[in-house]
Amino acid sequence: MSNETSPADAPEIVVIGAGPAGLTAAYQLSKANRTCTILEATDVVGGISQTAERDGWRFDIGGHRFFTKVAPVNAFWHEILNQGEFLLRPRMSRIYYQGKYYDYPIKPLNALRNLGPVEASRCVISYLWAKIRPPKDQSTLEGYVVADYGRRLYEHFFKTYNEKVWGISPSKLSSDFGAQRIKGMSLFHAVWEPIRAQYLGSRKDRSKQVTSLIEEFEYPKFGPGMMWETCEQLLIRAGSEVEFERQVTKINRIDAGATSVVTVDDSGNEQVYPADEVISSMPFSLLVKAMDPPAPAEVIQAAEELHFRDFLTVALVVPEEDGFPDNWIYIHSPDVKVGRIQNFGSWSPYLVKDDKTCLGLEYFVFEGDDMWTKDDEDLIELARRELGVLNLVNPDAVEAGYVVRMPKAYPVYEEGYQKRVKVLRDWLGENVPNVHPVGRNGMHKYNNQDHSMLTAMLTVENIVEGAGHDIWSVNVEADYHEESGTPKGDTGGTGRDAPVLPARDRT
Secondary structure (H helix, E strand, O other), X not given: OOOOOOOOOOOOEEEEOOOHHHHHHHHHHHHOOOOOEEEOOOOOOOHHHOEEEEOOEEEXXXXXXXXXXXXXXXXXXXXXXXXXXXXXXXXXXXXXXXXXXXXXXXXXXXXXXXXXXXXXXXXXXHHXXXXXXXXXXXXXXXXXXXXXXXXXXXXXXXXXXXHHHHOOOHHHOEHHHHHHHHOOOOHHHHHHHHHHHHHHOOXXXXXXXXXXXXXXXXXXXOOOHHHHHHHHHHHHHOOOEEEOOOEEEEEEEEXXXXXXXXXXXXXXXXXXXXXXXXXXXXXXXXXXXXXXXXXXXXXXXXXXXXXXXEEEEEEEEEEHHHOOOOOEEEEOOOOOOOOEEEEHHHHOHHHOOOOEEEEEEEEEEOOOOHHHHOOHHHHHHHHHHHHHHOOOOOHHHOOEEEEEEEEEEEEOEEOOHHHHHXXXXXXXXXXXXXXXXXXXXXXXXXXXXXXXXXXXXHHHHHHHHOOOOOHHHOOOOOOXXXXXXXXXXXXXXXXXXXXXXXXXXXX
């Protein structure tokens, strides 16, 4: 049976959001000879995968390594951009704490040399003590890590960084996060096993140790936004429309499903888009709350209780010699607020200018908090000072600064979030079956870019071919984008590297 549809009887398809999931869906539709209207709330494509640009400087928001085990996604990337538009980049990152920089992943000789004999001995004693007197409560991330590494290494490597990223003490995070993130590692595995494999083991042992992490990845020369800017142009040529600054305010529905999408622009002007099918990457909670007639009170309540962690980057221009070779450095020091620092010049020389580079200091925040609402100049001054505290760059070497805010960067996994998402899923599937959530925010699922794209690809197959894919089974484990082994698929857990937070601690 043919899937060809003539223009006269083709369904009207609206795609909400011009990030990776939304544009992937639109592009896959174009390959099936279907056009659509893409509605984007901002003035740029790419979502969190955009390349922000200020005065000719380009910034990758959060850092995007183009590495995937999903063959259709890899094919998509190379269909949009030709091979000459990709760079092959080395993977390098380090950890900063106690005034020193540690290789990441941890290399035993480097770690022991930095710790020094006294502190290294204390860490071993702390580890042995944890084996003799393990924490009584190992249901938390803190208890889990202390049991496997000892309290001193927990304080060095785990406590501060997780507090920065998630805004909560590891003593209140579930141990499930530790089980996923650390995968049963211990001080013995972290220190002894690499030494054994390197110096005492067989060639096969050493090979496993060296190749356990990807060492290089592809990267669009002008940043990840280059992918989505090119995709946008291809869609327009194929007959689809991309409309910017169109905030979705309402989705009209009848018993059979959605009938139209209503947007408002910056001037308050409304526009209605008839729709036979809606593919949505807008935040799942906001999608459900936009339904008219509205969903029942218990569904709205479940939507209200889904939250996000937000993100801002302070980009500082410095002389090229003040850069570093890492893609980014994880900042475990409690002396500063910054959680991670990118060197955009290490991602691509096309992001920066001759003889200069740009460092992106990343802060994990909640929209509306003190950090989020600071003036740009105050944030730039804070970032300059923190470079000095870290002894990474002399603050006087900073020549210019820029701030990029990214709301709703990370879906927050609070206690009970799975039940809330299921309430929304079940209601939507029963009452508005022609509305299809896709992507990270669209499904409130902390996926990487490639898996967000895959949800869009499978959704299009469901619409065009009636394929019956369960897109909610698309997932990725914490180590997916780093390890070279085969992913184990959806375990029913949180998926990517994100903890479940206690709901009572989030307001």
